[in-house]
Amino acid sequence: MELHVPSKVAASLGLRSSKRAARREKRRTIDFARGTCPPPVVKTPRVDRLIEGAVGGSRAELIAACVGRADNETLVEAVNELVRLDRSDLAARVSVDGREVLAAEGPALKAVAGALCRAGELEAVLALASALFEEEEEEEASVTPHPARVFGPLACLLLRSGRDPRATIERWRRAETRCPGSPAADFNPTLVEARKARSLASLFAVLDVMEAAGARGDDRTFEIVAQAAVRSLDFVAGAVSLQTLPAHDLKEAVFIGRSNVGKSSLVNMLANRKSAAFVSKKPGKTQQFNYFAVNDFSLPNNRRRQSSGGKKKKNASSSPSWDPPGSFYLVDVPGLGYAEVPKAARREWADLLEAYLATRDQAALAFHLVDSRCGPMPVDRDIFAMVKRSLARREGPPLRYVLVLTKADKREAKKNAVPDAHDALRADLAEHLGDDLARDIPILVTSATTRRGRDAMWRHLKHAALPSLSERGS
Numbered sequence: 001m002e003l004h005v006p007s008k009v010a011a012s013l014g015l016r017s018s019k020r021a022a023r024r025e026k027r028r029t030i031d032f033a034r035g036t037c038p039p040p041v042v043k044t045p046r047v048d049r050l051i052e053g054a055v056g057g058s059r060a061e062l063i064a065a066c067v068g069r070a071d072n073e074t075l076v077e078a079v080n081e082l083v084r085l086d087r088s089d090l091a092a093r094v095s096v097d098g099r100e101v102l103a104a105e106g107p108a109l110k111a112v113a114g115a116l117c118r119a120g121e122l123e124a125v126l127a128l129a130s131a132l133f134e135e136e137e138e139e140e141a142s143v144t145p146h147p148a149r150v151f152g153p154l155a156c157l158l159l160r161s162g163r164d165p166r167a168t169i170e171r172w173r174r175a176e177t178r179c180p181g182s183p184a185a186d187f188n189p190t191l192v193e194a195r196k197a198r199s200l201a202s203l204f205a206v207l208d209v210m211e212a213a214g215a216r217g218d219d220r221t222f223e224i225v226a227q228a229a230v231r232s233l234d235f236v237a238g239a240v241s242l243q244t245l246p247a248h249d250l251k252e253a254v255f256i257g258r259s260n261v262g263k264s265s266l267v268n269m270l271a272n273r274k275s276a277a278f279v280s281k282k283p284g285k286t287q288q289f290n291y292f293a294v295n296d297f298s299l300p301n302n303r304r305r306q307s308s309g310g311k312k313k314k315n316a317s318s319s320p321s322w323d324p325p326g327s328f329y330l331v332d333v334p335g336l337g338y339a340e341v342p343k344a345a346r347r348e349w350a351d352l353l354e355a356y357l358a359t360r361d362q363a364a365l366a367f368h369l370v371d372s373r374c375g376p377m378p379v380d381r382d383i384f385a386m387v388k389r390s391l392a393r394r395e396g397p398p399l400r401y402v403l404v405l406t407k408a409d410k411r412e413a414k415k416n417a418v419p420d421a422h423d424a425l426r427a428d429l430a431e432h433l434g435d436d437l438a439r440d441i442p443i444l445v446t447s448a449t450t451r452r453g454r455d456a457m458w459r460h461l462k463h464a465a466l467p468s469l470s471e472r473g474s
């Protein structure tokens with residue numbers, strides 16, 4: 001017979017119950033047939049068994065000498081034990097020696113890399129990484145290494161200790177290109193660490209690694225990315241003419257498209273805010289160029305936010321030049337082509353948008369949104385023509401033009417409409433902009449409801465957030 005009793009009662013009856021289990025479980029099971037709680041799981045002393053009978057040398061030396069016979073669980077224990085014995089030099093050696101055993105099982109590899117990182121053995125983890133991912137490529141087929149399980153803990157350690165992790169992350173990217181397969185969840189701890197360290201450059205570098213690994217982010221991934229990339233969002237201005245556009249030196253990402261296509265909703269999705277930009281079922285909601293500052297800590301109320309709340313990055317005021325705070329603007333503009341807006345207002349918005357695209361130096365990125373249920377409509381073709389004229393006139397810094405199919409979650413969109421809209425867009429682009437220009441224009445598929453496409457959009461937003469890094473091609 002089994003009976004559930006609270007762990008405190010179990011303890012007062014003198015029944016065995018570890019403190020940890022008591023904390024974790026509110027109730028425990030007593031097996032009255034045996035009169036005890038189930039015994040706590042006792043670890044097999046694998047390392048002891050491994051060195052049984054061996055003589056001469058210290059315990060650490062014996063472990064190192066015998067570890068060639070170890071399976072991966074024993075190897076993990078051995079590395080942990082060596083680290084505990086303050087012999088991380090031996091831990092490093094046995095992990096490199098045991099690389100083939102470790103490579104066969106991702107979690108064991110992660111455990112060893114984690115133990116070495118905790119011991120501060122950076123060089124050892126790098127040596128293990130080199131031995132696994134940069135040597136003998138013909139061995140790849142027989143093992144299943146997961147670069148994220150070695151490079152992830154290493155990058156975390158560097159971020160935690162305030163060091164520049166970019167060279168390591170670049171090695172990680174190369175390793176993923178050679179032996180892809182790290183699951184998306186293995187990247188999240190490093191993204192969290194980059195968020196804590198407020199290192200946007202590292203965050204985006206890890207996203208590049210994920211792309212190389214073919215790892216699609218999960219919901220958690222993009223929650224972390226949005227939290228890290230948008231630490232503050234402030235509505236700063238609603239402009240109705242070129243003269244009233246706010247003056248600043250940051251880059252801008254603008255959302256253009258027909259009325260009701262979902263521009264304001266995408267702004268909210270990317271910023272991880274419910275209603276920063278007003279959304280409405282009724283077309284014509286947005287009536288001016290709405291400027292949202294992202295991470296602009298020069299704004300008066302943000303200075304306080306930068307210096308208070310949460311864990312502060314060491315030397316937050318003087319972040320290194322390779323790791324800027326990622327300040328930029330999201331610009332939500334009125335939709336074009338809505339018949340119920342007076343003709344004069346529609347003309348004014350279209351003229352302002354064209355002048356903006358042609359002359360605004362800060363404009364770095366234009367997302368043109370098209371409804372995935374119906375593909376390009378006449379107003380979208382007017383926008384293609386407008387973009388072509390503006391880009392031809394533009395003398396300032398280059399402007400990236402990206403097409404975005406919206407509302408991909410809608411029932412009508414699911415019935416094959418997305419691929420159809422995609423093909424129709426490609427054809428229209430080639431017709432209106434010419435093959436050469438059209439070929440390089442990305443088409444992304446998104447949904448503000450399911451949040452599909454956040455990763456792809458952030459890959460482009462990165463160029464507005466970190467322009468100095470993207471200019472250098474990093």
Ligand SMILES: Nc1nc2c(ncn2[C@@H]2O[C@H](COP(=O)(O)OP(=O)(O)OP(=O)(O)O)[C@@H](O)[C@H]2O)c(=O)[nH]1
Binds near residue numbers: 283333407409410
């Ligand atoms: N199902 C679904 N609905 C969406 C999506 N994006 C936007 N909507 C809905 O579409 C309507 C219009 O969205 P808005 O974001 O206001 O569109 P807009 O392009 O800013 O519209 P204007 O400001 O009028 O130009 C709202 O009812 C949204 O809830 C989406 O991805 N999926």
Ligand SMILES: [Mg+2]
Binds near residue numbers: 278332
């Ligand atoms: Mg809007």
